Amino acid sequence: MTSEQTPTASAATAPADPAPAATAPADPGSDENRPNVARMYDYYLGGSHNFGADRAAARQVLEIFPDTGVAAQTNRAFLRRAVRYAAEQGVRQFIDIGAGLPTQGSVHEIVQAVAPESRVVYVDYDEVAVAYARRLLGDAARTVVVRGDLRRPDELLAHPDVTASIDLTQPVAVLLVAVLHFVPDADDPYAAVARLRDATAPGSQLLLSHLTLDGAPPMPAQQGRAVYQRSSAPLTPRTRAEILRFFDGYDLAEPGLAWLADWRPDGEPRDRVSHGFGGVGVRR
Numbered sequence: 357m358t359s360e361q362t363p364t365a366s367a368a369t370a371p372a373d374p375a376p377a378a379t380a381p382a383d384p385g386s387d388e389n390r391p392n393v394a395r396m397y398d399y400y401l402g403g404s405h406n407f408g409a410d411r412a413a414a415r416q417v418l419e420i421f422p423d424t425g426v427a428a429q430t431n432r433a434f435l436r437r438a439v440r441y442a443a444e445q446g447v448r449q450f451i452d453i454g455a456g457l458p459t460q461g462s463v464h465e466i467v468q469a470v471a472p473e474s475r476v477v478y479v480d481y482d483e484v485a486v487a488y489a490r491r492l493l494g495d496a497a498r499t500v501v502v503r504g505d506l507r508r509p510d511e512l513l514a515h516p517d518v519t520a521s522i523d524l525t526q527p528v529a530v531l532l533v534a535v536l537h538f539v540p541d542a543d544d545p546y547a548a549v550a551r552l553r554d555a556t557a558p559g560s561q562l563l564l565s566h567l568t569l570d571g572a573p574p575m576p577a578q579q580g581r582a583v584y585q586r587s588s589a590p591l592t593p594r595t596r597a598e599i600l601r602f603f604d605g606y607d608l609a610e611p612g613l614a615w616l617a618d619w620r621p622d623g624e625p626r627d628r629v630s631h632g633f634g635g636v637g638v639r640r
């Protein structure tokens with residue numbers, strides 16, 4: 357094993373996840389030799405929960421788009437602001453779908469600083485990400501990690517740990533942050549998002565960010581997509597108009613669907629590198 361193939365120390369000691377339920381999705385994270393999108397994102401953010409194949413692919417992307425790390429930080433900063441906004445609007449339950457690896461400024465830390473009674477369910481379909489998340493979160497109060505697939509929203513919402521934490525008769529914030537661009541049109545992401553909308557009470561919120569290639573030069577865009585084509589989840593960047601359609605049935609909070617760095621900027625450092633659009637919708 358070369359050093360490139362050696363997982364970081366913390367990855368090597370990751371706990372085994374309990375056997376997935378019979379209905380669990382095929383696991384995108386178990387093959388260490390295949391670049392994995394959750395762990396590539398962890399690498400962009402400076403994390404250590406990644407393997408050699410993840411780092412090699414991420415470095416290729418960084419060669420094509422050197423500001424990818426900054427763009428990942430911009431996405432996380434959007435997530436923090438959007439979550440704080442929802443909590444300040446009075447939402448007390450959160451489902452973070454495609455949560456990835458918990459990193460500094462996690463959803464439960466932010467919302468429980470506003471209202472300690474808030475409940476958070478982290479969901480990811482990647483077995484390795486779920487195992488890390490469970491270990492990193494430990495026994496954090498009113499916080500649970502569930503393995504589930506955005507493409508199967510009914511199954512996800514019926515998971516016993518979800519029904520135990522989330523009361524769907526009350527407003528809930530559904531986070532789909534940097535995840536929908538991993539769901540190709542063939543898997544009908546619009547139907548999945550509409551199902552989540554219909555299952556939640558009026559006043560619920562959709563917190564969404566999505567990669568776009570609007571304005572990106574065609575050749576690097578093509579090269580970047582080619583790297584992800586070999587990963588656990590090929591990319592489907594969408595135009596602003598296509599992303600806006602996910603908010604059907606929601607009223608968009610000001611300033612609407614915006615470049616990530618421009619969505620309600622606060623005192624956080626503004627790096628100004630947005631590779632995506634984000635917004636918060638309130639269910640009618």
Ligand SMILES: C[S@@+](CC[C@H](N)C(=O)[O-])C[C@H]1O[C@@H](n2cnc3c(N)ncnc32)[C@H](O)[C@@H]1O
Nearest residue numbers: 394397454455456480481482505506533534538
């Ligand atoms: C780029 S990370 C985003 C992490 C976090 N939401 C953020 O924005 O910081 C994308 C995550 O979505 C997960 N993912 C991709 N497709 C998914 C699906 N169909 N269902 C659940 N999770 C999915 C991946 O495993 C990965 O952890």
